[in-house]
Amino acid sequence: MAKAAGVSVTTVSHALNEATSFRVKAATQQHVRDVARDLGYAPNKMASGLRNQRSQILGLVSDEITTTPYAGAMIRGAQDAAYDRGYVVMVVNSGLDSELENREINMLRQHQVDGVVYARMYHQSVQVPAELEGLPTVLLDSVTDDKSISSVIPDEVGAAETAVEAIIQAGHTRIGMINNIDDIPATHGRREGFLNALRRHGLKHDPRHLVIGQPETAGGREAALGLLGQPDRPTALFCFSDRVAMGAYQAATALGLRIPEDVSIVGIDNLEIIADALWPGLTTVALPHYEMGSWAVHRILDDIENPGVPAVQTQLDCPLIERGSLGPPPS
Amino acid sequence: MAKAAGVSVTTVSHALNEATSFRVKAATQQHVRDVARDLGYAPNKMASGLRNQRSQILGLVSDEITTTPYAGAMIRGAQDAAYDRGYVVMVVNSGLDSELENREINMLRQHQVDGVVYARMYHQSVQVPAELEGLPTVLLDSVTDDKSISSVIPDEVGAAETAVEAIIQAGHTRIGMINNIDDIPATHGRREGFLNALRRHGLKHDPRHLVIGQPETAGGREAALGLLGQPDRPTALFCFSDRVAMGAYQAATALGLRIPEDVSIVGIDNLEIIADALWPGLTTVALPHYEMGSWAVHRILDDIENPGVPAVQTQLDCPLIERGSLGPPPS
DNA sequence: TTCCCTTTGCAAAACGTTTTGTATCTGGTG
DNA sequence: CACCAGATACAAAACGTTTTGCAAAGGGAA
Numbered sequence: 001m002a003k004a005a006g007v008s009v010t011t012v013s014h015a016l017n018e019a020t021s022f023r024v025k026a027a028t029q030q031h032v033r034d035v036a037r038d039l040g041y042a043p044n045k046m047a048s049g050l051r052n053q054r055s056q057i058l059g060l061v062s063d064e065i066t067t068t069p070y071a072g073a074m075i076r077g078a079q080d081a082a083y084d085r086g087y088v089v090m091v092v093n094s095g096l097d098s099e100l101e102n103r104e105i106n107m108l109r110q111h112q113v114d115g116v117v118y119a120r121m122y123h124q125s126v127q128v129p130a131e132l133e134g135l136p137t138v139l140l141d142s143v144t145d146d147k148s149i150s151s152v153i154p155d156e157v158g159a160a161e162t163a164v165e166a167i168i169q170a171g172h173t174r175i176g177m178i179n180n181i182d183d184i185p186a187t188h189g190r191r192e193g194f195l196n197a198l199r200r201h202g203l204k205h206d207p208r209h210l211v212i213g214q215p216e217t218a219g220g221r222e223a224a225l226g227l228l229g230q231p232d233r234p235t236a237l238f239c240f241s242d243r244v245a246m247g248a249y250q251a252a253t254a255l256g257l258r259i260p261e262d263v264s265i266v267g268i269d270n271l272e273i274i275a276d277a278l279w280p281g282l283t284t285v286a287l288p289h290y291e292m293g294s295w296a297v298h299r300i301l302d303d304i305e306n307p308g309v310p311a312v313q314t315q316l317d318c319p320l321i322e323r324g325s326l327g328p329p330p331s
Numbered sequence: 332m333a334k335a336a337g338v339s340v341t342t343v344s345h346a347l348n349e350a351t352s353f354r355v356k357a358a359t360q361q362h363v364r365d366v367a368r369d370l371g372y373a374p375n376k377m378a379s380g381l382r383n384q385r386s387q388i389l390g391l392v393s394d395e396i397t398t399t400p401y402a403g404a405m406i407r408g409a410q411d412a413a414y415d416r417g418y419v420v421m422v423v424n425s426g427l428d429s430e431l432e433n434r435e436i437n438m439l440r441q442h443q444v445d446g447v448v449y450a451r452m453y454h455q456s457v458q459v460p461a462e463l464e465g466l467p468t469v470l471l472d473s474v475t476d477d478k479s480i481s482s483v484i485p486d487e488v489g490a491a492e493t494a495v496e497a498i499i500q501a502g503h504t505r506i507g508m509i510n511n512i513d514d515i516p517a518t519h520g521r522r523e524g525f526l527n528a529l530r531r532h533g534l535k536h537d538p539r540h541l542v543i544g545q546p547e548t549a550g551g552r553e554a555a556l557g558l559l560g561q562p563d564r565p566t567a568l569f570c571f572s573d574r575v576a577m578g579a580y581q582a583a584t585a586l587g588l589r590i591p592e593d594v595s596i597v598g599i600d601n602l603e604i605i606a607d608a609l610w611p612g613l614t615t616v617a618l619p620h621y622e623m624g625s626w627a628v629h630r631i632l633d634d635i636e637n638p639g640v641p642a643v644q645t646q647l648d649c650p651l652i653e654r655g656s657l658g659p660p661p662s
Numbered sequence: 663t664t665c666c667c668t669t670t671g672c673a674a675a676a677c678g679t680t681t682t683g684t685a686t687c688t689g690g691t692g
Numbered sequence: 693c694a695c696c697a698g699a700t701a702c703a704a705a706a707c708g709t710t711t712t713g714c715a716a717a718g719g720g721a722a
Binding site for chain 2: 042043044045046047049050055056057068069071072075076079083088089090091092093104106107108109110111112216217218221243246247250253271273274276277278279
Binding site: 007 | 672676679
């Protein structure tokens with residue numbers, strides 16, 4: 001490249017780097033750039049990274065990427081954000097094998113990643129592996145006790161409030177909830193949001209209308225069969241997730257109840273492949289996977305470019321996505 | 332590191348690299364390794380990559396990663412394979428914007444990736460971008476005219492044959508198919524497999540029982556409503572995809588038909604989130620996304636380590652996954 | 663003309679490896 | 693004792709950048 005343009009490598013570097021281009025005559029700069037374009041020349045990041053002690057690579061380590069459809073949105077959010085700021089993302093996933101996870105983090109370190117996004121596929125509390133010590137780290141869809149580490153999660157309470165507010169606005173007063181049986185943040189947050197919304201509108205909470213089940217379709221089906229089988233059944237069901245809501249659909253169908261004429265159903269996730277496929281479409285609250293991925297990367301780059309900015313724990317909003325499963329209560 | 336062990340960097344390199352360790356006394360080698368372990372030292376891949384002209388990084392460029400749940404399995408298959416062979420994967424995706432795609436490929440080049448897996452999220456025919464010229468490339472879930480490029484796709488014909496064979500084994504003779512309306516390889520391959528299986532068993536093909544629709548749940552629902560509404564309705568339905576099959580479930584339910592007692596349904600995809608959630612579970616043929624991702628990476632590494640091996644176009648088998656939607660025909 | 667300042671370009675060092683060539687030491691052989 | 697071969701360790705070069713310091717050239721003022 002240098003010889004092609006007939007100048008020294010120094011000059012090439014100066015000409016190509018905005019910051020130092022004052023060191024070279026405008027005409028020379030133009031010439032160098034022209035030659036570079038003609039040759040399809042682009043600087044070798046391994047060399048510049050070596051010299052600058054900065055690889056412009058971010059690591060993304062996640063757990064089970066396979067079985068969940070959320071992974072795509074998070075990874076894409078992260079990758080888009082990285083691209084916008086001139087970085088690139090190395091993805092690594094290790095299932096639940098922490099031995100493997102450590103070795104993979106070690107590989108990322110060998111590649112001199114400038115920071116790591118430590119992601120979970122559903123909101124949970126984690127222990128940051130010691131291997132990440134000393135590397136800028138941001139938690140994605142997870143939190144930890146150490147408040148010096150930034151994190152981003154969905155606003156679980158707010159999500160549930162949004163869903164239940166919409167149900168109340170539609171006119172319902174007997175509202176049931178099918179919650180998750182697992183002891184995870186989403187379970188508690190969504191329960192709290194559900195109760196908040198009821199309280200805010202002075203609606204009495206009937207404990208028999210709040211049931212728990214396995215957070216899959218089968219669990220939702222069973223729970224909904226119980227809930228909708230009662231004589232004073234709820235006229236609307238707020239479901240822990242879209243998969244649970246799908247079970248509620250099945251239960252309603254089995255009981256001969258039409259949606260939303262006889263019973264309204266609202267979920268959480270906005271899992272398009274399910275929410276769009278149900279008939280009628282499922283009104284639900286979206287979890288901001290893309291946005292969280294993007295936020296995490298921006299945060300880590302802020303940290304890298306400006307070390308020492310204080311850590312922040314964020315919750316992102318969850319918007320209501322209306323399809324057709326929420327209507328007025330039967331009269 | 333060198334000074335910590337009290338030897339030269341040369342010796343460190345030789346001691347740590349299996350291949351050249353004969354150059355150093357066994358005792359010294361052990362000592363160097365001990366010190367390295369204590370220090371948590373690991374060689375800088377940017378430096379070794381620069382020296383070796385080999386980054387040990389693979390690029391994975393894909394289209395819409397967001398909206399499809401297949402992405403996770405393909406990426407994980409690729410990443411696992413890469414890890415096993417000491418490589419790491421940079422993921423990049425560009426939607427349908429080929430301008431952006433080119434810039435992202437360019438970034439991969441700057442990072443000196445040793446090869447690129449060019450992936451699509453559903454089986455299709457592609458044009459390999461000129462930017463990849465000169466880089467080892469393998470197509471994942473896609474093919475192109477250029478036979479010098481290796482590729483891996485699902486065996487569409489075989490997948491359909493597997494599904495329809497199973498239906499025939501269960502005793503059905505009047506079998507319908509809901510195919511995709513789009514002109515893509517999967518459409519043609521699955522149609523061919525359907526007809527092959529019928530022919531092989533001497534079953535007459537009734538053209539009215541082969542219909543097409545949008546490849547989503549709504550399309551499947553409409554098509555199935557038509558198919559199952561006829562007096563001489565098929566006793567089993569082979570659906571283009573699991574999403575279409577879900578529509579068929581809805582149609583069957585609407586018509587008061589039980590699955591599988593009144594009508595059997597078989598899909599393609601093994602999209603767990605749907606196939607597991609349907610009630611009863613959907614018997615379907617799995618598309619080997621994980622395996623394809625893995626195959627693509629192994630292929631590209633074979634090519635890198637042993638340049639000049641001839642290209643190969645592969646089709647991977649698609650196994651039947653039995654759940655509960657296939658039974659004997661009503662008597 | 664002389665001096666000095668500014669502009670423009672280059673040489674050299676450094677980043678952390680790997681590899682090649684060479685020096686030193688050891689021990690065995692003639 | 694002299695010599696040589698093998699074993700072992702090190703120095704130096706190279707990979708492709710960025711950055712710093714320096715030199716050459718150009719131009720203005722005295």
